[in-house]
Amino acid sequence: MEMQVAPAPQEKFLEYRNGDLFFGTPGRKVAEVVGEYRQPIYVYDLNFIGERFRRMQTALKGAELYYAMKANPNRDILAHLRRQGARADVVSRGEIRAALQAGFSPRDLVYSGVGKTIAELEEAVGLGLHQINVESLPELERIAEVAGRLGKKASVALRLNPNIDIKTHPYIATGLHENKFGIELELLPRMEEVLRKNTAALELVGISLHLGSMMLEFDGFRQALRLLRPVYEGLRARFPTVARFDIGGGLGIIYDRVAVDEEHESLERYARIVREELAGLPGQIQTEPGRWIVAHGGLLIAQVQYIKQTSHKTFVIVDSGMNHLVRPAFYGSHHAILPVRLFAGRAEGSYDVVGPICESSDFFAKNRALPETRAGELLAIADCGAYAASMASTYNLQDLPREICIGG
Numbered sequence: 200m201e202m203q204v205a206p207a208p209q210e211k212f213l214e215y216r217n218g219d220l221f222f223g224t225p226g227r228k229v230a231e232v233v234g235e236y237r238q239p240i241y242v243y244d245l246n247f248i249g250e251r252f253r254r255m256q257t258a259l260k261g262a263e264l265y266y267a268m269k270a271n272p273n274r275d276i277l278a279h280l281r282r283q284g285a286r287a288d289v290v291s292r293g294e295i296r297a298a299l300q301a302g303f304s305p306r307d308l309v310y311s312g313v314g315k316t317i318a319e320l321e322e323a324v325g326l327g328l329h330q331i332n333v334e335s336l337p338e339l340e341r342i343a344e345v346a347g348r349l350g351k352k353a354s355v356a357l358r359l360n361p362n363i364d365i366k367t368h369p370y371i372a373t374g375l376h377e378n379k380f381g382i383e384l385e386l387l388p389r390m391e392e393v394l395r396k397n398t399a400a401l402e403l404v405g406i407s408l409h410l411g412s413m414m415l416e417f418d419g420f421r422q423a424l425r426l427l428r429p430v431y432e433g434l435r436a437r438f439p440t441v442a443r444f445d446i447g448g449g450l451g452i453i454y455d456r457v458a459v460d461e462e463h464e465s466l467e468r469y470a471r472i473v474r475e476e477l478a479g480l481p482g483q484i485q486t487e488p489g490r491w492i493v494a495h496g497g498l499l500i501a502q503v504q505y506i507k508q509t510s511h512k513t514f515v516i517v518d519s520g521m522n523h524l525v526r527p528a529f530y531g532s533h534h535a536i537l538p539v540r541l542f543a544g545r546a547e548g549s550y551d552v553v554g555p556i557c558e559s560s561d562f563f564a565k566n567r568a569l570p571e572t573r574a575g576e577l578l579a580i581a582d583c584g585a586y587a588a589s590m591a592s593t594y595n596l597q598d599l600p601r602e603i604c605i606g607g
């Protein structure tokens with residue numbers, strides 16, 4: 200990996216004032232938010248997260264936003280987004296329950312995921328969720344069976360796989376035939392057969408798609424909308440209850456530099472494509488954003504334990520690692536690393552910032568330019584609002600971080 204330049208955040212929500220890192224809107228001194236440090240901490244700014252949500256809601260005027268809570272299911276974040284008008288996209292019984300506890304109603308929930316169990320579907324159908332996004336023929340048959348048995352009618356949308364490449368990391372692409380997600384268009388006649396056979400148990404309410412995560416260019420997205428619009432219209436002609444076009448989530452953010460203005464432009468481009476391709480569409484547009492709403496709204500605070508010099512490298516060993524932020528290990532992702540306090544007169548060096556876990560993939564950064572740090576000092580890992588806490592594990596029986604919310 201090449202040498203990375205030390206981050207110089209200029210955005211108001213993450214900036215240095217007299218050598219102290221401030222985070223949030225309005226900015227709070229991170230050292231004060233953390234207080235007496237005992238263990239790694241995620242810090243979330245509800246104001247920033249709420250502002251991102253409202254911006255997306257404005258850009259996608261008329262669409263319903265179902266926050267993909269797998270990005271971050273923190274209860275205060277869920278409750279805050281709900282108060283801003285968010286609904287929620289859930290992918291498990293655990294997420295259904297967490298959403299209800301945060302104040303969402305079953306009618307606010309879209310249920311996605313390829314592996315829904317009978318017990319999960321019994322709960323979802325029993326609660327009468329807004330919509331279940333169906334991922335396969337056997338799943339549709341299972342929902343029909345469960346709903347029939349419970350004497351309920353389930354609202355289902357078909358998640359279609361358009362076989363379109365969005366140029367993202369292969370592990371987060373989901374709209375290709377080689378992926379496990381969605382239903383191939385060729386299978387639609389057989390899906391329709393099951394729907395027609397089970398009109399008492401199943402109501403087809405629409406279609407959904409989700410091409411993957413970290414979309415930063417939208418040719419594939421436009422192509423998918425163009426391909427699926429006539430499919431939607433055809434289904435609607437045969438099933439008059441079809442009235443929802445769910446465009447999924449996946450809008451990307453910029454991790455390797457601070458460029459919020461660019462992200463706002465990218466949101467506008469994305470929204471324009473939706474407007475252009477779905478203009479005059481009869482029915483409701485729904486979307487399932489996760490990362491774009493919450494990623495920048497969180498920090499992970501860790502403490503330097505050792506500076507370990509070897510003949511090859513200098514390691515900064517901290518008390519948090521892939522157990523609390525697995526993205527670098529999973530996808531080779533970049534996260535900015537910022538000392539909570541900058542000290543005058545410290546030289547800059549090149550460091551591998553690593554955790555305590557017994558795996559060589561346990562790193563936050565390699566060959567990263569950072570000011571010299573010392574044992575006991577705190578580092579902030581940026582952009583940990585999405586897919587950090589929600590993917591955390593207790594591997595090595597390390598504790599999970601505390602979570603602190605500011606703002607809101």
Ligand SMILES: *Cc1c(COP(=O)(O)O)cnc(C)c1O
Pocket residue numbers: 267269270288311312409411412413447448449450487488489490491
């Ligand atoms: C993960 C996921 C999302 C959210 O993706 P982001 O990249 O966080 O916006 C939306 N819909 C479905 C079905 C997902 O699996």
